[in-house]
Amino acid sequence: MIKNVLVSVSGSPNSLMATKYAICLARVMQTKLFVVYVIDSKVLNELLKSRIFVEAEARAYERDLEQQGKVFLERIKKMADSRAVACETFLLRGSVSEEVINKINEVNADMLVMGEMKELTSRSAAFYDEGERIFRKSPCSVVMVKNHAMVENLYKELV
Amino acid sequence: MKLTDFLRPEFCLMDLKAGNKEAAIKELTSVLLPSGKVNDKEDFIKHIMERERLGSTGIGNHVAIPHAPTQSVNGLVVAFGRSMEGLDFQSLDGDEVNLIFLLGTNPQELGTYLKFLATLSRLLNNRQFREEFMTADSPAALIEVLKKHEKS
Numbered sequence: 001m002i003k004n005v006l007v008s009v010s011g012s013p014n015s016l017m018a019t020k021y022a023i024c025l026a027r028v029m030q031t032k033l034f035v036v037y038v039i040d041s042k043v044l045n046e047l048l049k050s051r052i053f054v055e056a057e058a059r060a061y062e063r064d065l066e067q068q069g070k071v072f073l074e075r076i077k078k079m080a081d082s083r084a085v086a087c088e089t090f091l092l093r094g095s096v097s098e099e100v101i102n103k104i105n106e107v108n109a110d111m112l113v114m115g116e117m118k119e120l121t122s123r124s125a126a127f128y129d130e131g132e133r134i135f136r137k138s139p140c141s142v143v144m145v146k147n148h149a150m151v152e153n154l155y156k157e158l159v
Numbered sequence: 160m161k162l163t164d165f166l167r168p169e170f171c172l173m174d175l176k177a178g179n180k181e182a183a184i185k186e187l188t189s190v191l192l193p194s195g196k197v198n199d200k201e202d203f204i205k206h207i208m209e210r211e212r213l214g215s216t217g218i219g220n221h222v223a224i225p226h227a228p229t230q231s232v233n234g235l236v237v238a239f240g241r242s243m244e245g246l247d248f249q250s251l252d253g254d255e256v257n258l259i260f261l262l263g264t265n266p267q268e269l270g271t272y273l274k275f276l277a278t279l280s281r282l283l284n285n286r287q288f289r290e291e292f293m294t295a296d297s298p299a300a301l302i303e304v305l306k307k308h309e310k311s
Contacts, residue, residue, distance in 0.1 A: 010270055040270070043277045050280045051251055052224055054214040064228075064269055118161075128281070129160075 006034040006109035008100045008134060011072045014115030014145075019076050020155040021145040022113040026085045027158055031110075033085050035076050036103050037069040039093040040130070066091065083158050097133035104140055112142045160274040162282075163305055165237045166260075168298035169193070172240040175259070180248050181208060184225055187238040187261040199231035203263055206231070217250025222283050226262040226276065228269060235264045235271050239301065241293070258283075258292055282308050 007022035009015040019035065026033040044062055047053040053061075073089040080087035088107075092099040104112060117131045135142055145151060170190050177183035184207050191197050206227040210216065217223040223246075238261045245255030260279060264272035282288050282305075291304040 012270070040273060043273050046277055047273070047280065050284075051218045052216065052226075052276055052280055057210070057213060061228075061269060061273070064266060068267075068269065128278070 002029050002110040003031055004034060004107055004109045005029070005031050005111045005113060006036060006100075006104055006107060006140075007113040008096075009035060009037050009072065009076065010096075010115075011037070011068055012115060016115075017148050017151050018113050018115040018145040019079065021143070021151045023080055023083050023085050023087075024151070024154045024158055025111070025113065025143070026080075026087075027083055033080055033087045034103065034107050034109060035073060035080075035087060035089045036100055037073055037089070037091050038096040038099045039065045039069060039091070040096050041093045042095040062093070066093075083155075096130040097137060100134050101137050101139070104138060109140050112138045112140055114142060114144050116144060116146050160271075160278045162237075162275065162278060162309060163302060165235055165275065166239060166302070166305065168302055170236075170238040171298035171301050172238070173296075173298065173301075175240040175242040175246070177240075177242070177246065180211065180223075180225075180246060183240060183242065183246055183259055184208065184211075184261060187240045187259065190238050190240075191236050191261075191263075194236070196233045196236045197231060197263070198233065202231040203227075203229055207261070207263070215249040215251060217248035217252075217256050218283075219250060219252040219254070220283065220286075220289060221245070221250075221254055221257040222260075222289065223248045223250065223256040223258070224260045224262065224276070224279065226264075226272075228264050228266045228272065230265065232263040232265055235262070235268050235275060237262050237275070258289065 005026045044058045048058050069091045177186045206229040207225050210227040216225045240259045248256040288308045295301045
């Protein structure tokens with residue numbers, strides 16, 4: 001029996017759609033919903049190391065991303081509340097894929113919901129794409145949300 | 160992240176006329192204007208120059224990536240310029256700069272911006288990529304180089 005659903009979000013339109021679908025699933029299956037937003041400090045550090053960023057700049061971006069993450073998670077919490085779904089949110093920092101996988105294990109998630117991934121241009125792009133890594137390394141089953149119109153309808157009908 | 164979704168032939172200058180950093184940034188900004196994605200040219204340049212004052216974005220290997228988030232652009236904008244003679248960009252390695260990538264982003268698109276910069280940075284570590292960018296003979300050829308290395 002599925003008890004815990006986890007959705008990984010980035011603030012993008014695709015991840016918002018994934019969240020709506022995850023709320024629908026959690027409501028129908030009577031499960032708890034965990035929402036994870038990761039501040040990608042790995043890429044910030046990579047840009048610092050390559051000297052494209054200076055320290056003060058990287059920290060400023062980190063603060064901005066944290067603020068955006070907080071706003072997005074608050075929005076999701078309200079969305080879940082409005083559909084009577086128990087929801088817990090996490091604002092993390094680090095490598096996106098590692099943090100999401102760790103959280104899946106920590107909360108014993110049975111299902112991971114993700115937004116649709118963009119087409120990859122190469123094998124090296126696949127190596128660096130965090131969504132791809134999460135998809136492949138997830139210890140639980142993964143649902144990738146694709147049909148946005150259908151999801152919007154499901155979410156609207158869930159009142 | 161596909162860089163070619165953002166860098167298009169019309170945003171590429173094969174032979175910059177500018178003789179210094181600020182002039183190059185202004186020249187590159189001008190190629191972005193027809194796209195309509197820069198809604199305040201002066202404010203955009205101001206933000207880019209403010210970032211340069213924190214430290215040069217001339218990162219070595221004859222490359223500079225001036226960049227800044229600002230409300231004066233919609234989405235992510237990218238222009239490329241090549242200076243055959245080389246420009247003094249106060250680069251970290253002291254060398255002149257030949258390849259300049261100018262980036263601006265609306266603060267709402269920070270995630271995309273960071274991914275773009277990280278992908279570009281990885282490509283620019285490749286000597287062959289830099290050499291092919293130096294020798295490409297047209298904006299279309301530049302984009303083909305970019306596509307080829309994105310796929311490799």
